[in-house]
Amino acid sequence: MKLPTLKIGNLIANIPIIQGGMGIGVSLSKLASAVANEGGIGVISAVQIGFREKDFEKNNKLANLRALANEIRKAKELSPKGIIGVNILVAANDYAELVKTAVKEKIDLIISGAGIPKDLPKYVKGTDTKAVPIVSSGKAAALIAKLWKRRYDYLPDAIIVEGPEAGGHLGFSEEALNKSPKPSLENILKEVITAIKPFEDNYNKTIPVIVAGGVYSGEDIAKFISLGAAGVQMATRFVATEECDAHINFKNAYVEAxxxxxxxxxxxxxxxxxxxxxxxxxxxxxxxxxxxxxxxxxxxxxxxxxxxxxxxxxxxxxxxxxxxxxxxxxxNVGLVDKITTVKELMSTLVDEAEKV
Ligand SMILES: Cc1cc2nc3c(=O)[nH]c(=O)nc-3n(C[C@H](O)[C@H](O)[C@H](O)COP(=O)(O)O)c2cc1C
Known part of the structure; x- marks a missing residue:
C-alpha cells in the first residue's frame, strides 16, 4: 500500500505518522524534530516540561512556561520545515497558560487528552494552530464536536482515537481493560468515524481520524489506513531511538521488558x-x-x-x-528489542506498510 499523506487543514505530513507526546520529558525537541525531519509529525510533551529548570520547585508554573517556549523554539530550529505539535494534558492545572504559550510560539498543532478539552478552540481560533482532541469513544468525539461548534463555532481539526493498548494514561476504566475481549481499536475507530460524519457533512469540513495505541509495525499502519484512519499516532516505538529525550536507562528498560x-x-x-x-x-x-x-x-x-x-x-x-x-x-513494549534511529524506524515502517 502506498501510504497517503496526512492532511490536517493546511498542514501536510508526507508520512502519516504522529509521534505521540510522552511526558514527563520523554518527547521534547530532540525527538519531535527528528520525527518532523523524516516527514512525520513530532510532538513535544508539555507536562512538567520545566523539570530541568533551576527554579522548577520554587516557581513551577514559570519554569514550565519558559521551558515550553524554549523547547518549541529549539524544535523549530532543528526542523524548520517540519510539523511540530505539543501535547497538553487537560488535567494539568496550568492548562490554559500552557496552551496560550504554545499558540504564541506558533506551534502547528495542540493535542489534548486526559479529559475533555472544552475550551481549546478559545485559544486557537483565528490562529494557524490546529486543535486535536484525543478520545477513546465515538460518544466523546461527538460530544467535543458538538460542544466546540456550539460554544466556539469550531470543529476539531483532527481527532486522535486512543485505544486500550496505549502507554501512559488510558481513557478506559479498569473493568473495561480487564474485560475479555477488550474494546478494540478497530471498532472504536469505526465508531468515531460514524460519530463525526454528520458534522463533516453538515459543516463541509474533513476531520481526519488518527488511531493510537498498540500500532507497532508498517502492517498495522496499512491495516488502520485501509479501515479509514487518516494516520497513526505511535509512541512506544519512538522511545527506543537514539533521539528520544529520555535517559538511556529508560530506553534500556524498554529493550529489556x-x-x-x-x-x-x-x-x-x-x-x-x-x-x-x-x-x-x-x-x-x-x-x-x-x-x-x-x-x-x-x-x-x-x-x-x-x-x-x-x-x-x-x-x-x-x-x-x-x-x-x-x-x-x-x-507492545515486549516486542522492542533494540535502540535504533528515528530515520531507520520511519523508513522500516514505510517499507513494511508499502509491502502490504
Ligand atoms: C512513556 C509514555 C508517556 C506518555 N505520555 C503521554 C502524555 O503525556 N500525554 C498523552 O496524551 N499521551 C501520553 N502517552 C500516550 C502516547 O502519546 C500514545 O498515544 C500511545 O502511547 C500510543 O500507543 P503506543 O505507545 O502503543 O504506540 C504516553 C505514552 C508513553 C509510552
Missing part, C-alpha cells in the same frame, strides 16, 4: 495507566509513598491522600533513576 512485565497501575490523574513492572510499581501496589513536595500540577490530585506523586515518579524515570520511577509504556 517482556510482554508479562506490562502492568496497569492506578494514577493520581484519576485514570488507569500502563507501565513497566519494576520496584516502584511493586511498591505502590503495597504502600502509599508520602508526597515530599507538591508541584500542584494536577486538578485531580490531593497531595494528602494521593498514593504517590506522579510528577516525581515520572521525573525519576526519565532522568534514569528507573527503579524509583514510573516507566510508562504501551502494551
Amino acid at each position: 517482556k510482554e508479562e512485565d506490562v502492568k496497569i497501575i492506578k494514577s493520581p490523574v484519576g485514570m488507569p495507566g500502563r507501565a513497566i513492572k519494576n520496584a516502584f510499581v511493586e511498591k505502590i501496589e503495597k504502600i502509599n509513598i508520602p508526597v515530599r513536595y507538591c508541584y500542584n500540577c494536577l486538578k485531580t490530585c490531593n497531595p494528602a491522600t494521593t498514593p504517590y506523586c506522579i510528577s516525581r515518579a515520572l521525573i525519576n524515570a526519565v532522568e534514569g533513576n528507573v527503579e524509583n520511577g514510573l516507566i510508562f509504556a504501551g502494551s
